Amino acid sequence: DAGVIQSPRHEVTEMGQEVTLRCKPISGHNSLFWYRQTMMRGLELLIYFNNNVPIDDSGMPEDRFSAKMPNASFSTLKIQPSEPRDSAVYFCASSLGARAGGNGELFFGEGSRLTVL
Amino acid sequence: GENVEQHPSTLSVQEGDSAVIKCTYSDSASNYFPWYKQELGKGPQLIIDIRSNVGEKKDQRIAVTLNKTAKHFSLHITETQPEDSAVYFCAARETGNQFYFGTGTSLTVIP
Secondary structure, rough: OOOEEEEEOOOOOOOOOOOEEEOOOOOOOHHHHHHEOOOOOOOOOOOOEEEEEEEEOOOOOOOEEEOOOOOOOOEEEEEEEOOOOHHHEEEEEEEOOOOHOOOOOEEOOOEEEEOOO | OOOOEEOOEEEEEOOOOOOOEEEEOOOOOOOOEEEEEEEEOOOOOOEEEEEOOOOOOEEEEEEEEEEEEOOOEEEEEEOHEEEEEEEEEEEOOOOOOEEEEOOOEEEEEOO
């Protein structure tokens, strides 16, 4: 069974450029989470979706960040325009909630390491 | 919202010794407590979890205990090995809500 798949694994870009990170959750999972990890702030929740609907985006830093989940098997996190302080590892994670018959375990992808110069 | 605190932030043990990492949470509605291991350059991986109707759970060298009254839970690793060296995160969640993570413990097992 394939796990959570993220792309790209590494991205180096220049300040002001648009960045799009992609995620394919585990098939059948109904919740998807985007996290950002830095040394200073640890794991921060940016946004999460239940059944493709954004539930809580209070962690999205500012309007430069946006996330979409057009269907159950795909999500994107976009940063436009990117800034050096956005440099971090971005993780996508998915789970099948208890209310949907799952056990609520959260599975992470391998992350996308973003460097903004 | 929930607040999860994790201690210590770094931990060094001799190979073969035990390691204990502790977390506290604030929201009594939280009912699911997973532990994750993150190796360098990889995503966090679930290693063990416990639900609020259980006080202890064991899986080989790893055990987790939960004290609901005191709102704390702990990870115990016995007979540590160099491959246990990693960053460990605790988390708390109420069903249907988001996961709240601790700040991580960097464990080093000295051969």
